[in-house]
Amino acid sequence: MKPRIVIFLFGFFSHSVFGQDISQWFNEKKVTQIESTLASDSMEGRKAGTRGIEKATEFISSQFKSAGLQTWDKSNSYQQKFAFITIDRQTKEGSMDGLPIKPQNLVVFSAKENLEINDQSGYKSIQFKKGDNFRANAIKWTQSDENLIVWVDSSFAPLLASLEAYSRNQLQKDRNILFVLSNRIPDHFNFRIQQQITVKPLANVIGILPGKTKKNEYVIFSAHYDHLGIGTPNALHDSIFNGANDDASGTTAVIMLANYFAKRNDNARTLIFVAFTAEEMGGYGSAYFSTHFNPDSVIAMFNIEMIGTESKWGSHSAYVTGYDKSDMPKILEKNLQGTEFKFYPDPYAAENLFYRSDNATLAKLGVPAHTISTSKMDDEKFYQTVGDEVQTLNMTNMTEIIRAIALSARSIVSGEDTPTRIEKIGQ
Ligand SMILES: [Zn+2]
Incomplete structure (x- = not known):
């Protein structure tokens, strides 16, 4: 333990230097x-x-x-x-178990101009079921650093639409994240996305x-x-x-x-x-x-x-x-x-x-x-x-x-x- 007097002197000294300096x-x-x-x-x-x-x-x-x-x-x-990238124009198409997907049911976070993803692409899969807390987790998934497909229950359709607006401006990252409106994970799927990007x-x-x-x-x-x-x-x-x-x-x-x-x-x-x-x-x-x-x-x-x-x-x-x-x-x-x-x-x-x-x-x-x-x-x-x-x-x-x-x-x-x-x- 240091003697009190030393602490006192040191405290006094450092304080006065501080005051002068400042x-x-x-x-x-x-x-x-x-x-x-x-x-x-x-x-x-x-x-x-x-x-x-x-x-x-x-x-x-x-x-x-x-x-x-x-x-x-x-x-x-x-x-x-x-x-930072801005998505200027985007086309989205594809199918799930043979049925075509509506473009509004697909939201994409990707910096690639051309992207093709199917059930063989090896993406990690996450499912949001009815009643899950989509709002709390969706933004977190958009910040993921790994390739991801998030299957979103149709009860979240309005939230997916707001996520679409959010996706128009995003950080440029070397990974792709797809949100797909679907109540189940299909056996076979393929999605093709083309987008025009401005990089800032x-x-x-x-x-x-x-x-x-x-x-x-x-x-x-x-x-x-x-x-x-x-x-x-x-x-x-x-x-x-x-x-x-x-x-x-x-x-x-x-x-x-x-x-x-x-x-x-x-x-x-x-x-x-x-x-x-x-x-x-x-x-x-x-x-x-x-x-x-x-x-x-x-x-x-x-x-x-x-x-x-x-x-x-x-x-x-x-x-x-x-x-x-x-x-x-x-x-x-x-x-x-x-x-x-x-x-x-x-x-x-x-x-x-x-x-x-x-x-x-x-x-x-x-x-x-x-x-x-x-x-x-x-x-x-x-x-x-x-x-x-x-x-x-x-x-x-x-x-x-x-x-x-x-x-x-x-x-x-x-x-x-x-x-x-x-x-x-x-x-
Ligand atoms: Zn400010």
Whole structure:
């Protein structure tokens, strides 16, 4: 056991260094520079799959590089590349035990332009019978990594139709999944699908700061860097969805935190800084990311969404979504005691924010993954409009909120605190 006096001195010392460091690192000028670059017109609204967002990808990569972060896969790129496909035109035909199938009874998740599947193809077979929970399981099967035929009872016909709409936009994956409306598994079948596909390249940007003592325990700081692209101008604003608040503000925070923790260089746990793409399209960036990390190794996730305006409680305050789902929010609060900051439980329960941002995928897998925000969901004039521009943000408060997040995370980064897990969903 260490003598008390040593603990006291060490605690005092590290705290004072922390205080000094933190005011030096979170300065408004630097925050404004990063924010203004991400939200500039030249990024063309950062819509996933467009040229505009590629400039943002490059910018974030260069920031991670100058912070001294490692790349996620030890390559020379911070990008985690994948692709999204849109099905433009599709023909489906085939038969089951000699009877032709109606095209609407076949829903396909495949990136192949031509696909032929029959009872000799060796696909795994799954049957949904009447009364099974199709709604809860269907989305899970669409994310499968193996070839699959799902035989769906005719009582689920309306649900199959909504799955068809969902299949029009999907991640490009090297596997085929067929949902077939049929009350029994036929002895003989063959299906032929032809589809015209548009491929959009996407990339998350990931930087790693290896842990000093707990290398295999990960703490994630994240935000989405994509937004809505170009729309129509209004009387006061041009046609570009700058997304200054949504979510250039969170992305700015991730870059600032990366710089800060890299400079401190005393993190016990491995810190992962990630800017997600395709959040606005349906959370595809975070969904892809989460399948490439073992969720059991992730100790905590700080997802940051819209921190550019003052919260409903005024300056120096923010809220945490899913406040009661793990004890992580309580740990953050504990770390903020004695500071000017306060984090509150999410006051917009009806908005279901916990499951609407990039923390949701990992949260469903059990990770204490929460979103921190200041956005007044009932009163945010420029939310998802072309008016979401830098001039509408409070840069002084935003700088302070980033500092608050760093302070709130300290005992998790240092390995002293480990939040409780969130209950897994849909497993
Ligand atoms: Zn957002």
